[in-house]
Amino acid sequence: MTEKHKRARIKDVAELAGVSNMTVSRVLNGVVKVSEEKRIAVLDAVEKLEYKPDSSARRLGGHKSYMIGLLYQDLDVSYVSRFLLNALKSSRDHGHHLIPEEINNDIDNSLQSVINLINITKIDGLILLPPISDNVEILNTLQQHQLPFVRITPDRYLDLSPYISIDDYKVGFTVTEHLIQLGHKKIAHIMGDTEQGTSHLRRKGYEDALNHYHVKVPANYVAQGNYTFDSGVNAAKAILTRDDKPSAIFASNDEMAAAVIVVANNLGIDIPNQLSVTGVDDTQLATTLSPNLTTIRQPIAEMAELAVKIIASNDLNKDSAKALEYRNILDFELIKRQSAISYKMNE
Amino acid sequence: MTEKHKRARIKDVAELAGVSNMTVSRVLNGVVKVSEEKRIAVLDAVEKLEYKPDSSARRLGGHKSYMIGLLYQDLDVSYVSRFLLNALKSSRDHGHHLIPEEINNDIDNSLQSVINLINITKIDGLILLPPISDNVEILNTLQQHQLPFVRITPDRYLDLSPYISIDDYKVGFTVTEHLIQLGHKKIAHIMGDTEQGTSHLRRKGYEDALNHYHVKVPANYVAQGNYTFDSGVNAAKAILTRDDKPSAIFASNDEMAAAVIVVANNLGIDIPNQLSVTGVDDTQLATTLSPNLTTIRQPIAEMAELAVKIIASNDLNKDSAKALEYRNILDFELIKRQSAISYKMNE
DNA sequence: CTGAAAGCGCTTACAG
DNA sequence: CTGAAAGCGCTTACAG
CATH class of the missing domain: 3.40.50.2300 (Response regulator)
Structure with missing residues (x-):
């Protein structure tokens, strides 16, 4: 195939799979049951055509916003900017948009911007970076608004929400x-x-x-x-x-x-x-x-990717009991450089 | 007005201004002429209703992508992450999405991702952070693809594109x-x-x-x-x-x-x-x-905001002669801290 | 479980 | 200079 293919549309997938657009949509969103036979046909077609739903059309047609909020405190911590970048990339891969929001000492103001994120921007969920992961005011607000959120390396209240951590x-x-x-x-x-x-x-x-x-x-x-x-x-x-x-x-x-x-x-x-x-x-x-x-x-990249995936999957909305399954302890890495070497007898 | 207003739509603006949706659209995009009288009526209505076009609908309906690429080299430079964050914010304000892309020493690979950004993601324009601002391979590629771009604090080829700098x-x-x-x-x-x-x-x-x-x-x-x-x-x-x-x-x-x-x-x-x-x-x-x-x-925030504005304005496409008007030298600030104090006679 | 129709909020292309 | 219609690619709501 040397000719340039345009991006596949839902219609192309539906035709190839011999079903209606709706069935394709349902398979991809996975909320409603679809017969196994058609499911497979659709999934095959999706793969063959490399179909990725257009996120603008999704946003426009449906009620989800496909936006994820990211709360952080200090961007100058290299951990934060790296997480941000990886989350940005993962969000793109999942057809979502990431909206970073700084939480600072002006807690009332910060709280207000989170509420705006929920009410006006209508974000689907939030990711909290430390030390926001343990910020009581923020956590309370999110619970009141019943918005799904994932916390990164929280210290406390580990039963409160899905989280991602290292040991x-x-x-x-x-x-x-x-x-x-x-x-x-x-x-x-x-x-x-x-x-x-x-x-x-x-x-x-x-x-x-x-x-x-x-x-x-x-x-x-x-x-x-x-x-x-x-x-x-x-x-x-x-x-x-x-x-x-x-x-x-x-x-x-x-x-x-x-x-x-x-x-x-x-x-x-x-x-x-x-x-x-x-x-x-x-x-x-x-x-x-x-x-x-x-x-x-x-493993910052992995943490960011996982956090985005959890929110994007929408599982937290479908079945709130699932929330607690998302307790992830990831592996870290010991980076050996020049500041620590074998002990030398000096005496 | 205590009741909650839903976000205004183009239709609301059109009705209030007594024109068609199309006229509103034309005024806001500013490419085609509209009579002064209607222009003002539309602008008034826009302001009154706090109308902001829905960017998903725009993307879906039209040919622009409302996406801006950002090329950087090393995220761990605090300059870069701060620029990124401000650019993200400005992009949102302008109804655009920002897509950061790392350019590294694997120049062929980096070039390919830029080309993908242009051909597949169909970005409207690019922002280049130093030292990418002076990267000859990147600059050549962008020129070949005739994509508008703004460079931040470039060193060379100052006639090549709009840029933003300090003195x-x-x-x-x-x-x-x-x-x-x-x-x-x-x-x-x-x-x-x-x-x-x-x-x-x-x-x-x-x-x-x-x-x-x-x-x-x-x-x-x-x-x-x-x-x-x-x-x-x-x-x-x-x-x-x-x-x-x-x-x-x-x-x-x-x-x-x-x-x-x-x-x-x-x-x-x-x-x-x-x-x-x-x-x-x-x-x-x-x-x-x-x-x-x-x-x-x-003035990183200001630089980021300006760069996004230049790309978002689309002026560079409308009139390429305008490109060279965008040479911006912004003011910097001397931050006095404790490392430099009055000279003391020691002898 | 499945589909045809309508609609989301814009812009394009066509007319006048 | 201006507008009515059609369409972008999805999802929702309605039917069966």
């Missing part, structure tokens, strides 16, 4: 295990914000890995941070000015790991030769500073 | 002038990639500001960088190990300014008390590291 306990365990396997014994931890469950899970993973491998660390080897660079500076100073300095530090995110690098530099501690450091998130910082950070990468 | 010469001048006004005399410069015109313009601005204020700096007070953090480290080392150390360094972007901070820390040079540093771009780094960077902020 933060395992993150802590994996990173710590990696350091142990590199030969480190004196492994300190900089913990994240105590308000977030994630912080505690990572810390627990850290502690359990130490126990599992029978590694004993000095008392008070965990410093408190809150995920900001500045908090990392203070935590790093506290740990690195101790007499029993660690040979490795597992920071609960990249910002705080970056702070460790800067503080160590100032103290004349060579990274990675005298001190290994690891972060979590694989942000831009991880590859900007030197040495590049060993860190954890979340 | 990089003035950036260099402004930053340098600021340092001079703070009392600095020994002001060094870390220049960006020599391949980019921007780097030379900023350097020229730096030199002219020095001349203008009769400030004489030591010879070879410009170090070469290429806009990466690592290049900044080398440049900073070269400058800060000289006998005639500067009291201020104007780095051509934030990454290199951040490198100056790190190097200075290592050398025991206190910033800002012993050394002032400035960057350009106002990236996330500018507010992550301490002290926060004095830097230049580009």
Whole structure:
């Protein structure tokens, strides 16, 4: 077939399958029952013709909007912009449009824009990025409006809605295990914000890995941070000015790991030769500073794709009981770079 | 009016204005002449009813796609994600959809996706972010397909298309002038990639500001960088190990300014008390590291909005001669933070 | 379970 | 310069 084919229409599919347009529409939307025989004929025709429904026509003809809202807080977090981009792509693949909306400290105003999204734009559903995933005001509003939503790495209220997450306990365990396997014994931890469950899970993973491998660390080897660079500076100073300095530090995110690098530099501690450091998130910082950070990468593309798919599938509307089936714990990846290396005997 | 109004339709506007749907459509699309009298009646009705054409219906009925492509290279540059978000918002306001597409080193593949955007998605036009703005292969392809496009801060071929830019010469001048006004005399410069015109313009601005204020700096007070953090480290080392150390360094972007901070820390040079540093771009780094960077902020929101408006207006198709009227040089802003302060006599 | 008709809200193409 | 009709590609609502 060298001639250029125009995009197939529902009519072309119907003719090829020997059914009416309506039957094609019903098969594709999957709400009403269609005889198995015709179903298969339609699906075959769809595949043969590479048919994709025109989303403008769908929107115009029906009651669904084919729009998905995305609530985020801070775009400058690289996690957010990457999620956004992947969600944009997935939305396009599913014939939907994505509408990003920033939620900021002006909660009344933010709430209003969410309500507008629901009432005026008539979005079909929402995706919530952390820390919005745990924002009580937002969650209440969505429940009142009975709008389907998917939360990304929520900390709390896990029964409230479908969510997509990684296993933060395992993150802590994996990173710590990696350091142990590199030969480190004196492994300190900089913990994240105590308000977030994630912080505690990572810390627990850290502690359990130490126990599992029978590694004993000095008392008070965990410093408190809150995920900001500045908090990392203070935590790093506290740990690195101790007499029993660690040979490795597992920071609960990249910002705080970056702070460790800067503080160590100032103290004349060579990274990675005298001190290994690891972060979590694989942000831009991880590859900007030197040495590049060993860190954890979340499967952002996969998370975005799944979130869009859940909303686009419309299953949440068809059968609200299904909502709770959508609890997804995805795998993460340990990215080994230059900031963490084998322990060297210095004495 | 407490009752809820449904969104106005073209029919409502037509009735209120006492004309046919077609006349409304023509006024709004502005391609065909309509009598002044009716034009005004229509515009009044549009305003009164807050009418906004339904973009799905437009897409379905007509030949335009109301889609705009956005070509970018590296999403992790905060400039890019912010531009993306603002462009997304503006597109929505103009009833268009934005389709971001990454252009990477696999140029054949990237070119193919641009061609698909043109042939399959049938986008109405494109926005090019730097450094794609100067990518010869992309530019050639777009010209061959005769697709309208707007470039953001291009370096070269300024007659090729509409573009939106800031005055990089003035950036260099402004930053340098600021340092001079703070009392600095020994002001060094870390220049960006020599391949980019921007780097030379900023350097020229730096030199002219020095001349203008009769400030004489030591010879070879410009170090070469290429806009990466690592290049900044080398440049900073070269400058800060000289006998005639500067009291201020104007780095051509934030990454290199951040490198100056790190190097200075290592050398025991206190910033800002012993050394002032400035960057350009106002990236996330500018507010992550301490002290926060004095830097230049580009009017990204305004740029994005304008770019979308130019494509959405369709003027470029109506009258290609108009293309060259769209050369926009927008104002930037000097963001004063803690990394650059008044010169203190130390002796 | 299946289909023919009508309609969504615009624009195009045709007339005048 | 202006309008009535037809059509874009779907879905809804009605029938059977």
